[in-house]
Amino acid sequence: MFSVQANGVDLGVEIFGRDDDPLVLLAGGTTMLSWPDALCERLAAGGRRVVRYDLRDCGASTTVDPEAPAYTLRDLATDAATLVNALGATTAHLGGFGVGGMVAQVAALDHPGVFSALTLVGTRPVAPGPVDDDLPDHDPVMGALFSLPRPDWRDRAAVAAYAADRAAVLGDDPEQxxxxxxxxxxxTPSTDSSAHEANQLGMVFARLDCTPRWRERLGDLTAPTLVLHGRANLFFPVGNGEALAAQIPGARLLVLDDMATALPNAAADRVAAAMLDLPTG
Structure with a gap:
């Protein structure tokens, strides 16, 4: 893992595969570890140069103040487009997970010549906050998630245990x-509690300027798109993925019955096969 400068910031990246293979760029949701090692390895074995990266204020990327981000969703989208060039490529298959999927949608809309394909995982076509009337909001069971006592973010063991408790509520694998x-x-390079919280929960998106809306522009997307969603996703229920796929011309919807919010390691082969079906440029 190392950092690459793009759009005026340093972005932490990790690379799998050969330098001369077609690029698959994976935006973290918010850290790169949203994308499991097993999936990255399968994609690399399938002839792709896989680069997963941390969004700003997360992981090895530039971190300033996660509680008051001085950038917008559009800046994160430009980070993705600029990173393609910084990695020595002209186009890339862009993947976005969760809030990273929002980044990916806007990046493909604002920089249409850069991205040859899209994979959108566990995301939705609107920003964090109130949803459109036709989109399902967080499942009511999420109240149990929000009521979990927060850990001391500086305590590694407590944070890991908290993550396992959250996973149990969400239907994900607690040990993963x-x-x-x-x-x-x-x-996480900082010992500050807010930095650890931002890395674990992506709290920066609750404070990020995500205007203007982009849902109404999704029909303009021309890149072949895979929309992947877990049927058991309680955070962004599957209707969000269905609506997203319906609005993107020609998008393929893949719903995994055994997936909730996280990409399970056991699904790596199936997900990789679907992603490798998308064109490389």
């Missing part, structure tokens, strides 16, 4: 969540 949270904690 525990391991990922510990890895995220280890990669």
């Amino acid at each position: 969540a525990r391991t990922t949270a510990a890895r995220i904690w280890d990669r």
